[in-house]
Amino acid sequence: MKKYDYIILGSGLSGLLTAYRMATDTWFDDKSILIIDKEIKNQNDRTWCFWEEPKGEFDSILSKTWEKAFVGNHVFQQSFEMNPYLYKMIRSRDFYKLVFDTISCKSNFTFINDEILSWKTIENSVEVQGKNQIYSCNFLLNSFFDVNPILNQNKYPYLKQHFIGWFIKTKKEIFDDSEVKFMDFTIEQDGNTRFMYVLPTSKNEALFEYTLFSEDILEKSVYEKAIQNYLQNVGITDYEMVEKEKGNIPMTCFPFHKQNSECILFIGTAGGWTKASTGFTFFNSNKQSKKLVEFLKTNQNLTLFHRKNRYWFYDLILLEVLHQNNELGAKLFGTLFQKNSIQNIFQFLNEEGTLFSDLKVMLSLPSWVFIKATFRALWKLV
Known part of the structure; x- marks a missing residue:
């Protein structure tokens, strides 16, 4: 052997x-x-997407890049210029x-x-x-x-990022392919953190993913009905299904x-x-x-090999919030983007921020939720 x-x-x-x-x-x-x-x-x-500065190691195999991102819920909606970042798809x-x-x-x-x-x-x-x-x-x-x-175990919260995505093609050129809908929380939340993730790859092609951060997987028909409703609500009725994909990613x-x-x-x-x-x-x-x-x-x-950093603790706090109050996801992420520059948020999520900029992002969470989650997270360190 x-x-x-x-x-x-x-x-x-x-x-x-x-x-x-x-x-x-x-x-x-x-x-x-x-x-x-x-x-x-x-x-x-x-389909993998990530943000980084224009020159990247895998630029030769990129399918698409975007310069702008939309984030919104029922009270806050905004498009952001991501400069100096691009959102990239492979x-x-x-x-x-x-x-x-x-x-x-x-x-x-x-x-x-x-x-x-x-x-x-x-x-x-x-x-x-x-x-x-x-x-x-x-x-x-x-x-x-x-x-x-x-x-x-029950010490560490466990959620899932689960989704079904449809790649569709329309006869007319209707998409702004310079902007990704990063998190569109204007859809019904039904007690969870639910959003539509939209990646227009051309003027008449786009990926629509119905995504949840929650504990339980749904029936396939629920995801697909949500995509159908979203398409109808934004006036897209004449389209061709090109591909489907699905995912279930642990968050813990x-x-x-x-x-x-x-x-x-x-x-x-x-x-x-x-x-x-x-x-x-x-x-x-x-x-x-x-x-x-x-x-x-x-x-x-x-x-x-393993080295724990401060971002592990930040993630634990955010997961504590989403695990205990999953219905607050739309408000939470909306507040983060409303009170911080998208550049600071991307640095934070890429674990590349300064201690000052990281704390500014964390402290923009609703204070009563943040304080309770922080104490629960600290208790887990004992």
Whole structure:
């Protein structure tokens, strides 16, 4: 049985970002790297969006960029210029192609289709049991997400960002494709945090996602009826369905890093790389993959990789608010955008703000909600 230096379980976003960085770093040229997944990723099964300054690492595979963003609820509605940021979109098929084209040129990379059943540490190695065979490595990077550890505790709040999206095409050119509707809370809230997320990719094509931050998944028909109603309310009745997509992203500050060991590191959503307060994945995963590859080059114990920062605590406070008062989401996010510049909010959500600008964002929350949530969050640190 061949022993690899590294095995990456899963060829989703985090696994492939990590593999891509290893493939483009000559330090790993003499390291054997195996990626295992039960399927080959080559379809548009995901749409990732993120904000950053105009020049970016993945600009060659961007599907679309926007300069303006709309945020609104029933009492506050505004369009913002995002300068110096752009809001960027990547479709997963383009990302998969970029990564697989890159690693296919590297003789030290192997990809195997197999279903993973289990893994265990044996002395200083990790043994991975697949459906077809057994694999061995020095270090295992595991992106397989298991929700059970979260469900079997009640210390850390757990919400989901869940959605269904429709890509539609209209006969007439009716969309302003310079502006994304980032959060449109003018729809019925029904006791939850619900918004429409609209990405116009051209004058006559757009993605409409009905999105919730809440505990419970809805019936498929509820999401689709909400999209239909929204389209009708904005006067869009003559359109063609092009694609559909759906997602369910965990939002939690659960300490995933406690599952790590000397030889096993959980990455991606399984490692807490998803932004807990928003469910955004691409930007955080990109940053974490960069840090991880630099860390691997030190050959240190993998339990030393995790570093908790102040944003973990900020996320915990925001999740406490949304968990205890989910119906306040529209007011909460509306207030954040009303009282802060969009640039400060983006810096805050990208975990790149100053302590002063971060506190300004947090203190713009309704004071009684913020104070109660802060005390609940502090109690969890005990």
